[in-house]
Amino acid sequence: MMNEKRNGINKGAFLVYLPAIFLFSACAQEQDEDESADDLLEAGWEEVVAEAEGTDVRFHMWGGDEGTNTYIDEWVAPRLAEEYDIYLERVPLDTEEVVQRLYTEKQAGEGAGSTDVFWLNGENFRLAKEEELLWGAFAERLPNVEEYVDMEDPDVAYDFGTAVEGLQVPWGNVQFTLFYNDEHVTDPPATYEELLAWAKENPGRFTYPEPQDFTGNAFVRQLIYELTPDTEEVLTINDPNEAEERYGEEVWSYFQELSPHLWREGETYPSSLAELDQLFANEEVWMTMGYNEGRAEHLVQNETFPQATESQLFEQGSIGNTHYLSIPYNAQNKAGAMAAINFMLSPEAQIAKLDPAMWGESMVLEPASLSAEEQEEVEAIERGDTVPDEKELNETFEPEMDASFVDWVEQHWIDEVVRESS
C-alpha cells in the first residue's frame, strides 16, 4: 500500500517536472545556428531561397489595422506558401513591445529569438539601431530591392532622421490625412488655422488622439510646417530642447486655444486612433485622421465609417513617412525572413497592397522601374473616393521630422495642453 503510493507520487511528480526540464534544455541549445547566419549576407540569392524552403517565418507586426491584417493573411501568406514553400505566421504585437522583447533577449544572451521579421520605423528604428538589435545590412542583398527600390532616395535613406544603412527595407509610404463626414462638414478645413475656426463653430465635434499614439503625435508636430515658412530649418533640428525653444510657444498656444472647443471640451482625449475612429463611426465627432491616406476606403466599404466619409490634406504640409521591414539580430530563420521580405517588395505584392479592398497603401517601388504592363496595372487601380488625388498628395507632401520631435511632443503635450487647462 505504502509502496504503491510512493510510486504514484514519483510518476506524477515526474510529469509535473517535465515542462521545467524542457525549459532548461531549451536554454541549453541556444547557439547553434549563429555561424551560418553571417554567411547568408554573402551567399547567392539561390542559396538563400533554397535554405528558406519549407520553413516558418514569424512576422511580428502592429495589428491595429484590419486592412493590413487582411492583406497579410489572405494575400501574402497563401502566395508565399504556394510559390516559395514558406509559411508566414503573423503575430500581432505593438512594435515597442517587439523592440522591448528583443532587448530583453539580448540582455539574457538568448541566441534563438522569437521574431524573424518585424515592421517598424521612426522612434523604434532609432532605438533598435542604437541598441544593436538589428541583424545587418541585408537590404542590398534582396533582388527586388536592387531592381525596384532607390535606397539613396532621402525619403528612404533616412527614417525620421536616422540613417537606414541597409538595416531595414522600405515597405510602403504613407501621408497624413484628415477624414471628415461630408454630411456634417460642408467646408472642410485645409489648414490648422481653419481647423481652429471650424472647431469654434462646431464645438465638441473634433478631437485628436493623445500624442502617446503614433497618429496623434504626427497631428501635433505637423502644425510646425504651417507655422514656419522655412521647412529646411525644421529638418536640421535633432534635439527635443531645441524643438521646444524654437517652436514650443507657438505650437502649445495653438493647442491650448483649440482645446476647449474639442470633444468633451478637451477635458480628455482618445488614448488611441482606434478610440477616435470609434467616436467617428458613432458620429460623436465629425472628423478622424490617419497616417495613411488610403485607410478609410475599406472602413467605408465594410460600413464601419459613415458612407459620407471624405478626405482632406493640410495644404501647407501633410507629412509623409516611409515604414520598413527588418530582421532582428537573433532571428532563427534569417533566410526565410529575407525571402519573405523580398517577396513583399515584388511588384505583384506591392500592387496588391494598393488595392483599397485590403490595405490600399502606396508602393515604395520606383514607378519608372516597373514594366509597361505593371505600370498600366497600377494606373488601373481605383484607390477610391476617400483617397486624395496623387497630385494633391505630392503637392502637400513634407518629409517626416527627426524622431526627437516625437520625444518633444510626448514630453510636453500633457503638461502644456491638458494639465495647463485643468
Add this chain to the structure above:
Amino acid sequence: MRVRKAYIWLLPSLFLLGFLSFFSFFHGVWQSLHLDGSWSEGSLSAYRTVLTDERVRESLGFSLYIAFLSTLISLIVGWLLTRWLYYSCLHRYAKALAWLPMLVPHFVAAYVIILFFSQSGWVPSLFFHAGVIEDPADFPALTQDRSGVGILLTYMWKEVPFVILMLLPAYVEMDERLRMVVYTLGGGKAAAFKEVEWPQIKPIFFETAVILFAFTFAAFEVPQLIGASDPQMLAVLTYEWFHQGLWERRPEALAIMMMTTLVFLLLAWGTLRWVRGLRYRMMKGGAK
C-alpha cells in the same frame, strides 16, 4: 504527509513563479539604480526625481483615491450581496450567476462599461429615446472622465463577485447556533452581528481588502482604456515612462514600481500577521 505531498506537486510552479518574480524584481532594482552600465554610474537620482516630481505626486493621489474607493465600495456591496445570497436561500445556480463577471478579463470589462455608459453607449441612447435627455451628449460623462467614475464602475463590476467568492464560504461555515445563543441571552440583531458574524468574517474581510487595494492601485489596463488623459493613475504614467523615447525615463518608471512593490510587500506582511493573530484567538474561542 499530505501537506508534504502538496508541496511536491506545487514545487515546479512555485519555483518558476518565485524565480521569475524575484529575478525581475532584482533586475528592476538594478536598473532603477542605473547599475546596468557600470558600478560607478550607480545613483539614487531616479528615486530622487520620482519623489519630487509633481506629476508623480498627482498620479499617486489619484491612484490612492481610486484604489481606496473601489476597494471600499466593492467590499460593502459585495458583503451586502453575500448576506442576501446566503439568507435568501436562492438556488445555487443563481448564486453562480453572481460570479459570472469573474470570467471576463479586466480589459473586456472596461469595454463593456464603455459600451454601456459612454455618451454614444446604450444607456445614454436609451435615455435619449425615452425622452429623458434631449441629446445623447447631455448624459453625464461617466467614461474617460476626470473623476474616474468609469474606472470605479469597471472595478466594482469585477471585484464585487470576488468579494462574494471570498466571503460566502465564511457564511456557509458559520455556526447558526451561536446566533441563537445571543438571542437567548437577550441580545438583539446588532449584538448577534458584533459577537458572531463580524468576528467570523473580519479576517477574510481585511485580507480581501489588501488584495483588492494592491490590485486596483497597480493595474494598468483598466485606467488606460477607460481613464481620462489627466489625471493619470500611477501605473499608466509608469507605462508611459517605461516606453518613452530612447528609454531615458526607464529608471524612474522602475523606481516607481520598486517602491510600490516594497510598500505592498510590507502591507501584505503586516496584514497577514495581524489576521493570523485574529484567527488564532478565534480558534481558541475568543480571549474576551
